[in-house]
Amino acid sequence: MLPQGFLAAALAAGIKPSGKPDLSAVVSDRPCQWAFAGTRSAAAAACVERARVLYASGAPLQGLLVNAGNANAATGEAGQQDNAQMAARAAQVFRTQAALLTASTGVIGHRLPMERVEAGLAQLPAHWQTAALAHAEAIMTTDTYPKLFDRTLSTGQRLVGVAKGSGMIHPDMATMFSFVYTDAAVDEEALRSAFGGIVARTFNAVTVDGDTSTNDMTAVLCNGAAGEAEMSEFLVALEALMRDLAREIARDGEGATTLLTIRVSGAASELEALQAARTCAGSALLKSAVNGRDPNWGRIIAALGRSGAQLNMNKLTVAVQGTPVFAGLPLVYDEAAVSQSMRAPEVIVDLGLGTGTAQGEAWGCDLSAEYVRINADYTT
Amino acid sequence: MLPQGFLAAALAAGIKPSGKPDLSAVVSDRPCQWAFAGTRSAAAAACVERARVLYASGAPLQGLLVNAGNANAATGEAGQQDNAQMAARAAQVFRTQAALLTASTGVIGHRLPMERVEAGLAQLPAHWQTAALAHAEAIMTTDTYPKLFDRTLSTGQRLVGVAKGSGMIHPDMATMFSFVYTDAAVDEEALRSAFGGIVARTFNAVTVDGDTSTNDMTAVLCNGAAGEAEMSEFLVALEALMRDLAREIARDGEGATTLLTIRVSGAASELEALQAARTCAGSALLKSAVNGRDPNWGRIIAALGRSGAQLNMNKLTVAVQGTPVFAGLPLVYDEAAVSQSMRAPEVIVDLGLGTGTAQGEAWGCDLSAEYVRINADYTT
Numbered sequence: 092m093l094p095q096g097f098l099a100a101a102l103a104a105g106i107k108p109s110g111k112p113d114l115s116a117v118v119s120d121r122p123c124q125w126a127f128a129g130t131r132s133a134a135a136a137a138c139v140e141r142a143r144v145l146y147a148s149g150a151p152l153q154g155l156l157v158n159a160g161n162a163n164a165a166t167g168e169a170g171q172q173d174n175a176q177m178a179a180r181a182a183q184v185f186r187t188q189a190a191l192l193t194a195s196t197g198v199i200g201h202r203l204p205m206e207r208v209e210a211g212l213a214q215l216p217a218h219w220q221t222a223a224l225a226h227a228e229a230i231m232t233t234d235t236y237p238k239l240f241d242r243t244l245s246t247g248q249r250l251v252g253v254a255k256g257s258g259m260i261h262p263d264m265a266t267m268f269s270f271v272y273t274d275a276a277v278d279e280e281a282l283r284s285a286f287g288g289i290v291a292r293t294f295n296a297v298t299v300d301g302d303t304s305t306n307d308m309t310a311v312l313c314n315g316a317a318g319e320a321e322m323s324e325f326l327v328a329l330e331a332l333m334r335d336l337a338r339e340i341a342r343d344g345e346g347a348t349t350l351l352t353i354r355v356s357g358a359a360s361e362l363e364a365l366q367a368a369r370t371c372a373g374s375a376l377l378k379s380a381v382n383g384r385d386p387n388w389g390r391i392i393a394a395l396g397r398s399g400a401q402l403n404m405n406k407l408t409v410a411v412q413g414t415p416v417f418a419g420l421p422l423v424y425d426e427a428a429v430s431q432s433m434r435a436p437e438v439i440v441d442l443g444l445g446t447g448t449a450q451g452e453a454w455g456c457d458l459s460a461e462y463v464r465i466n467a468d469y470t471t
Numbered sequence: 472m473l474p475q476g477f478l479a480a481a482l483a484a485g486i487k488p489s490g491k492p493d494l495s496a497v498v499s500d501r502p503c504q505w506a507f508a509g510t511r512s513a514a515a516a517a518c519v520e521r522a523r524v525l526y527a528s529g530a531p532l533q534g535l536l537v538n539a540g541n542a543n544a545a546t547g548e549a550g551q552q553d554n555a556q557m558a559a560r561a562a563q564v565f566r567t568q569a570a571l572l573t574a575s576t577g578v579i580g581h582r583l584p585m586e587r588v589e590a591g592l593a594q595l596p597a598h599w600q601t602a603a604l605a606h607a608e609a610i611m612t613t614d615t616y617p618k619l620f621d622r623t624l625s626t627g628q629r630l631v632g633v634a635k636g637s638g639m640i641h642p643d644m645a646t647m648f649s650f651v652y653t654d655a656a657v658d659e660e661a662l663r664s665a666f667g668g669i670v671a672r673t674f675n676a677v678t679v680d681g682d683t684s685t686n687d688m689t690a691v692l693c694n695g696a697a698g699e700a701e702m703s704e705f706l707v708a709l710e711a712l713m714r715d716l717a718r719e720i721a722r723d724g725e726g727a728t729t730l731l732t733i734r735v736s737g738a739a740s741e742l743e744a745l746q747a748a749r750t751c752a753g754s755a756l757l758k759s760a761v762n763g764r765d766p767n768w769g770r771i772i773a774a775l776g777r778s779g780a781q782l783n784m785n786k787l788t789v790a791v792q793g794t795p796v797f798a799g800l801p802l803v804y805d806e807a808a809v810s811q812s813m814r815a816p817e818v819i820v821d822l823g824l825g826t827g828t829a830q831g832e833a834w835g836c837d838l839s840a841e842y843v844r845i846n847a848d849y850t851t
Contacts, residue, residue: 132777134775165769165772199770199772200797379843379845380847383847392544392579393579395514397510402513421581460844466759467762
């Protein structure tokens, strides 16, 4: 169930060749305060560029329109016009006072089928509902399941978040989206200034294969319908929700058989802790070893070494699924038992860098032969 | 055949469990001027640390001793002592005036079997020869073939280079070595100042899976036995030789079915051109597409977008195997024909960034299901 004042709608507009739901919207009954982060790609899609301009303007937002099946990226000025038209038409059809965010995901380099988008848009208001699941499903591309979490604050306000992952089965479907809706009223300035750090510790700590998309975006919309929230409690809940969504994106990485969690402590700074964790979570060699349930700490140290984080090799500690395997020197441990313990839905590697007190965490997944099969399986 | 004044020897000392050659040396009949580059890993192995100190001292070098099968990395102070002992013992046995470089590659985190190393060392002088092939073979770990090239200058001096790649079949065998021997006399200061750029454009432009090793190193040893070379001709020949070796390392990437060459032009700087080329060559999505012979330029643009290089999307051009597929906008092309043309031992992607005049090139290989099978295939 969405927070108070929000409605969602979803349908199949014929953008995806599969005929699955591919167009959805969420609207609020009043303008929202919001925070946003988009891809750092220099080839960012039209929807990201538009969102940036809107965000910088300080204007409120009253909802969003998402299409899957077509990224409207690398489509030049014509693509920007399509995007602007989609936004304007949605605001008209949904009769919102404030602007709507647009978000597109799917194939790169194809013009949006605007007739289908507009026809679908016109039908959306017939589908308004208070449930969020259909919306979570309609933003999926190659995800194997919808990603939906919620939190309730002690003062009663709710947060509901959806996400889609970067499973990239069909060429170019690489986008990560996350949208959080809440009926809490918040201090927008405080939210915006905290949001970058939250994104760094959640969505930017997820790596499936290192391939950043042209369309990645995350946003939180706060309509205030349930009154003011205590800001620090709100931010903690928002981060926990985004962390849950981020972990599911990693878990649902394509071809993945396990979630890979890298926890770093004893780092010189949070930045270095995150760098170290992300580099390990993204190492093709480590990911392959995890696929084979091999407690191969040599690969972990090699990945740490190139992460850019400072290491104290004499104090460096490595534990796999709770078993210490390295502590300044290789430790004797039961390889077969650790390998067996890695046959779990989550493999946790704990690293102590020995250079400070900062911590960080990142999530990835194992690299399977299935990943390659999926991404190479293309017949021209 | 090695350049004048150099001899090589190789044998199986029992460091590799397979019983294959794993210990080799090259010595010069006189001290050499030299240049060196080592891994940037914060977990660099003992041999890299020692080489750095030696290099910074300005002392000449009279050859090198390489073992395969054991990286002597993450072995603490004991490992440093083993390395120092190996170097000292080799200089004694080979009766050199100047120091020898040591280089180790193989499993991380195991002490060197020093008795076997010393016994093997004592036997090496019985195997001195003027051919370089046995040396090229003995430095291999998981390479499928030895890598050996040579160049002759117009003034008669020769350069012979060997390399081993980062095929990483067995856990942790991730090291890239390249050693070039020449009988040219050169200006050492000019060589050292040019060497960083040459390494950036050759070995640092190779990516197999993004996993930098603890032990990577490259060095050039110039004994001057054939007299002085014209410096600019020498540097051009050295770079061409190192480029040949680098390309073979990419081609022999594990599980690879094709060499992937990314040529970038129109970049704002050489650094950005190299960044863009390397990011594309290392993209798991693009590598998977190349494995499937899919001319998937959307993935190329996504990789370019996150490379850090500036792009002018309106001027951006992409060509695959010579066929333009994008020029500011998607182009119409024969996908089946381009896919067919990618069934070649080398797939070339040309990118024009439209932001300047600088160029750069990087090499990788496709990502195959075989890569994962190889790296996950571990039974504890």
